[in-house]
Structure formats: structure tokens, C-alpha cells
Amino acid sequence: MCELRKRGLVTAVIVSEPFLKLGKTQARVFGVPELPLLLIPHPLGGLSLEQVEGRAGHAIPQVLQLIKEHAA
């Protein structure tokens, strides 16, 4: 993901709250500290399909915003 970001593509990593710090650290380690991290509620495992759709609902507006910002 970090390599794609370096090539200028719209790139983001979706993380749940407990993994936010790990995500930030990894982005820094791989040389793209500005890599967008899209936050969704925890957990991601052990969910019903409806709940998975709910998580996607959290992420999609953030993805759209990212694409808009990239285009602007």
C-alpha cells in the first residue's frame, strides 16, 4: 500500500481503533507518514454480514472524500 502511495495513486488503509497506532507507525516506517488511515469501529472479525456492511458504510464516505481531494 505504501508503495502504491509513493506512485501517487489514491491509497488508504482501513483500520479499527486499536490498530490505529500500529498503522501510523507502519506508514512512517515505510516512508509515507501522510498515508490516509480510514477509521472504522472495532472489531472486524466475528461480525454478521449486516454488521460487515455497516463497517463498509463507515469507510465508504471516507474513501469518496479521499478521491475528491485527490481529484481537486
Added chain:
Amino acid sequence: MTNLAELLKSPGASLECEDDFDAVNELARGRGWSDGLPVVPPTASRVERMLAYCDRPWNEPVARMAPRYGEATPLRLAANAVMAGCRPEYFPLLVAAVEAMCEEPFNLYGIQATTHLCAPLVIVNGPVAKELDINSGHNAFGPGWQANATIGRAIRLALVNIGGAIPALGDMSTFGAPSKYSYLAAENEEASPWEPLHVERGLPREASAVTVIGAECPHNVNDHESITAEGILTTLAGTLLAAGTNDVYYHAQPLIVMGPEHAKTVASGGMSKADAKRFLHEHAHLPMRRFSKENIERRLRVTWKERLGAAGLDAPVYMVQRPEDILIAVIGGAGKHSAVIRTFGATQAVTRALKLRDGKYAKSVADFRKK
């Protein structure tokens, strides 16, 4: 020859602290350079004594340790070895273990950052195990032996201080495991009826080697009654069964630690290691109905699509995918016990020989001393 005083002048390589045990430990704890236990102050003179057993440049990384991908230079590793209480002659083994766990198939990133409770387990083989007095007998995985305790601890400190395995930051293990403090033992080669682990994995018997495994803690296998190979192996296969293991979803390599008495019983029936592995593979499976409905639909049928995609609920789910994936080592003292050690799953064991800089196998750790 590397000059330590020169190396320590580079930014961040050293810092001043009051010459006091408590002050050093306060500083280490404050900076997170800790496994929670007191450390031996890594003074320049102690670090230099450790580096006497290093035959390569002290500031040249031997590996980069995930998830921080910090450079594991001999200098940094030596500081961690001092902090852990290692004797200088242990140092070549620490370097080999770190190199092994940073090889791609081991997946150190996954093992460090996962929510699973795994830790790198190091099995030591060859003459160096005896030379360094590494315990392979009674309580080999437990306390009481300086080499086991401190080399294992040095690995953990390096994983934290160089690799960034800081709880809730780079180490996301849901609850961790006591094996994260230290997890190292030697194979009891003298008590084994079979070829040692490093020979089975392609090295000459006279070589010394480390094998790293992304492992859970040992799970005991009590069998005081069986007097045949089939009996012992049936109990072992039965203990491999678990619906909640990572191993069932990967081409995993669980380790069977056979106690010497069990190993003798198995071998006395004429079984080779390969025979024992075939038996264990063949007998370690659960009917799919023993897994939860969700795990069947979302994991098993997807991961093993070809075999289980459309299979009925009585179809066997194998705990290990192929006989050759099972690792066997003979460890321990007297007693009718063995142990099953499951793994992180998404990891392969890596064996690395103790080699000198010129590529020759080390006959003794003394070979690493600067001439």
C-alpha cells in the same frame, strides 16, 4: 577491526547515565527498553566484552527486525544481550537466531504484530548446544539455566527494542504468553533414537544450528500406559486435535516435542521420524461438524475450497496438511510425557547454521573470537 569508542560517538549510539543500577533501570523503563524485569546496565565495557564473540563489523546490520524494521547491528544486539544477562560466548547464537527469524518465510512481521499469542521458539542443535550448556533435559523450557533463560530473553529484548514489539503498539497480541519472556531449548540429541532436527533439515551433524518456529506454548501430552508406537502416536494425534488452532487454516508446521521415553517407545517399533509423521497426519483430523457453522462457511470451505468447498459435515478436517509439515524434536528428561506446540500458522520454520564470516561451519563459539 571495529573501534567501539568511535562507533559510540555517532548520534544516538550511546547516552550518559549515572553509574548506578537503579538509575540505569529507571532510564530503561522510562524509554520502554524493557520486558518489565530489571536489566543489566549495558555499559560500553560490557558491550565490548560481548562483541569479542563477533567476527563481523559491529555496525553492519545482520537483519532488519519487523515491525519497526530496525537495523539489528551486532552493536545493538550486544547491548540487548548484556541487558538480558547473557555471557559473551552466547552471542553468536543470538546473531544466528535473529538472522533466521528475519528470513522471509518466518514472517516476523506477522508474528510480532498479530493478535495471536505466538513467540519465536528457538531449538538449538549441534555441538554448540553442549558447549554453551543449553538445557535439553528436565525443565528445558522452564527456568534454571542461564543459557536458555538469557539467550531467549535477549531475543525478546531485541524484538522489543530493535523490532518495536511494544504492547498495543507493535505487538498487538490479545493477551501474550509467558513464552514471550524467553523461549529457547536444545534438542536432547543423545536421548533421541532419530537423526537430530538440523540433520533432518539438511545440515551436517557436526554443524551447530538454530531452528526458529513461530510457536504457541507447549501443550502437555500425558501417556503413561501405551507401550507401542501406535499407542503413543494415537495419544499425540488426539492432542493435536483442536477446533480453535490457527494451524488448521494454513500449511502450518506444528512441532511435536517428544519426550525421550515416548520417542524410544515409538522408535523401538521400528518407526522412523517420517513414519511417525505419516501416522500423526493420518490420524489427526476432526469431522467438519466439530467446527462452528460460521467457521465452516467463512473459513474452512473458503481456505480448503477444493477439498471442503462442497463436502459434507462428516468430511475430515486435517490438523496438518501434509505429513512432512510436522516437525519432531526430542527434548526433555525422564517421564512419560511429550508436548504439542502449535504455531501462528502463517509462518514456516527456518533453520540456520552457525557459520563464520568465511562461510565455514563454526566448530565452537570460540571460532568467532577475534584473532
